[in-house]
Amino acid sequence: MDNHLLKTPLYETHRRYGGKIIEFAGWALPVQYSGILDEHEAVRSRAGLFDVSHMGKLEVRGKGAYEFLQELSTGDIGMLADCRAIYSLLCYPEGGVVDDILIYRFGPEHFFLVVNASNINKDYDWAAQNKTDAVEVTDLSGSVAQMALQGPLAEKILQSLTMANLMDLKFFHIERNIEIAGINCMVSRTGYTGEDGFEIYTSPAHAPNLWDAILEAGRPYRAVPVGLGARDTLRLEAGLPLYGHELSPGITPLEAGLSKFVKLDKPDFIGRAALAAQYAKGVDRTLIGFEMEDRGIPRSHYPVESGGREIGYVTSGSYSPTLKKNIGMALIEAVGAEQGVKIDVVIRNKRMKAVIVRIPFYKKHYKNKRGGIKP
Amino acid sequence: MNIPVDLKYSREHEWVRAEGGRASIGITDHAQHALGDIVFVELPEPGAEFGAGEAFAVVESVKAASDVYSPVSGKITEVNEQLAASPELVNSDPYGSWFVVVELSDPGEFDSLLSAEEYGKLCKEE
Numbered sequence: 001m002d003n004h005l006l007k008t009p010l011y012e013t014h015r016r017y018g019g020k021i022i023e024f025a026g027w028a029l030p031v032q033y034s035g036i037l038d039e040h041e042a043v044r045s046r047a048g049l050f051d052v053s054h055m056g057k058l059e060v061r062g063k064g065a066y067e068f069l070q071e072l073s074t075g076d077i078g079m080l081a082d083c084r085a086i087y088s089l090l091c092y093p094e095g096g097v098v099d100d101i102l103i104y105r106f107g108p109e110h111f112f113l114v115v116n117a118s119n120i121n122k123d124y125d126w127a128a129q130n131k132t133d134a135v136e137v138t139d140l141s142g143s144v145a146q147m148a149l150q151g152p153l154a155e156k157i158l159q160s161l162t163m164a165n166l167m168d169l170k171f172f173h174i175e176r177n178i179e180i181a182g183i184n185c186m187v188s189r190t191g192y193t194g195e196d197g198f199e200i201y202t203s204p205a206h207a208p209n210l211w212d213a214i215l216e217a218g219r220p221y222r223a224v225p226v227g228l229g230a231r232d233t234l235r236l237e238a239g240l241p242l243y244g245h246e247l248s249p250g251i252t253p254l255e256a257g258l259s260k261f262v263k264l265d266k267p268d269f270i271g272r273a274a275l276a277a278q279y280a281k282g283v284d285r286t287l288i289g290f291e292m293e294d295r296g297i298p299r300s301h302y303p304v305e306s307g308g309r310e311i312g313y314v315t316s317g318s319y320s321p322t323l324k325k326n327i328g329m330a331l332i333e334a335v336g337a338e339q340g341v342k343i344d345v346v347i348r349n350k351r352m353k354a355v356i357v358r359i360p361f362y363k364k365h366y367k368n369k370r371g372g373i374k375p
Numbered sequence: 376m377n378i379p380v381d382l383k384y385s386r387e388h389e390w391v392r393a394e395g396g397r398a399s400i401g402i403t404d405h406a407q408h409a410l411g412d413i414v415f416v417e418l419p420e421p422g423a424e425f426g427a428g429e430a431f432a433v434v435e436s437v438k439a440a441s442d443v444y445s446p447v448s449g450k451i452t453e454v455n456e457q458l459a460a461s462p463e464l465v466n467s468d469p470y471g472s473w474f475v476v477v478e479l480s481d482p483g484e485f486d487s488l489l490s491a492e493e494y495g496k497l498c499k500e501e
């Protein structure tokens with residue numbers, strides 16, 4: 001089945017660990033190993049290792065790199081120091097979202113963008129269209145392997161494999177050129193689970209050995225490999241958006257509740273005029289979180305109603321393994337979209353009661369808070 | 376893959392256990408394995424009637440919702456309420472976790488169902 005699909009450097013490793021391979025954004029990736037519920041619980045209580053090599057990587061270099069990224073993204077690149085990362089949006093002039101990305105700053109003229117797998121070509125073209133001759137954009141996707149070790153025991157496990165002091169690596173900080181299990185890596189304290197953890201970048205050739213070494217070091221802590229299924233339930237509980245669901249060319253960051261990542265007072269950027277106008281006027285639609293009161297699991301695109309009138313649709317929904325409830329996010333009319341308000345989710349032509357709750361559904365109580373969290 | 380020889384099977388991965396003029400219906404070990412962790416089961420009301428091949432229930436894994444099709448025609452006489460409270464039983468004991476009991480309207484339909492051996496072959500081909 002996998003012949004026409006792209007394979008990460010860990011494809012054979014996933015098969016060896018019993019991963020159940022599915023197609024995702026053109027890639028052959030494991031949806032699960034032991035089971036989504038098991039893997040989800042492991043990340044919340046211990047640690048889990050994810051292959052995220054399918055994520056796109058664009059390198060941005062040159063004298064004009066800083067101004068270019070200021071213009072392209074909604075975040076303030078002026079606030080970004082060397083070896084730090086920010087979460088940011090790329091928007092169209094109309095305010096809709098091209099992609100949501102991480103921007104790593106290596107130096108004043110050297111940046112590294114981590115983008116969604118499904119958007120690599122679109123982002124590269126968008127960057128190429130909007131850049132000047134003083135900027136060089138290189139697609140490094142496929143030549144960098146990426147994995148994420150996430151969970152309360154992630155630091156303890158990774159620390160056992162390196163001389164670098166990971167305790168001092170703060171949230172959204174980067175450590176370049178460190179050795180983990182004797183392999184040269186870049187590490188950032190970032191993730192997509194709502195837990196503490198790291199994303200680790202290395203060369204494709206070294207990825208299988210690094211994967212094995214991390215799981216071996218994690219064995220006493222019962223760390224497990226984790227597939228895309230639990231990656232989705234973890235990010236949903238943490239209220240993190242997924243491109244194509246909570247974000248799209250037809251949804252602005254303000255509608256998606258990401259206004260804190262839109263720096264309207266920084267130098268001009270693509271989409272600023274439209275977003276400033278929307279901000280001034282107020283949004284017509286807004287992203288909300290909800291919990292089901294009736295039995296039933298909400299899924300993407302199910303209609304949301306209030307008093308028999310359609311007011312929006314579900315963007316993501318699932319059974320929440322941590323909360324043991326059925327939860328979802330929905331884009332609905334902003335008027336009246338307050339916590340505690342009852343709504344109906346239409347599941348298989350039946351109206352099922354739900355109540356609006358705050359996002360995130362699950363919030364980690366960090367022992368030692370290390371700065372801001374991605375959304 | 377566990378495929379008990381005393382049951383009949385559908386191509387859509389349901390099992391049927393005949394008990395006089397009635398039959399209990401569930402989903403197979405192969406089906407529960409393919410679905411993964413089952414977190415929700417929606418059952419019909421007793422008294423509802425279904426034709427062979429009609430969807431009569433829904434199972435939801437963490438990832439997706441799937442219809443369960445009735446391999447035979449008949450009227451629902453009992454539903455297994457235990458599955459509503461504990462859907463994970465479908466994973467741990469697929470052949471003990473019957474969804475419904477049906478009063479058969481056409482016992483002849485049984486002949487068109489697959490034997491354990493035939494069903495085993497079908498699973499291998501998939």
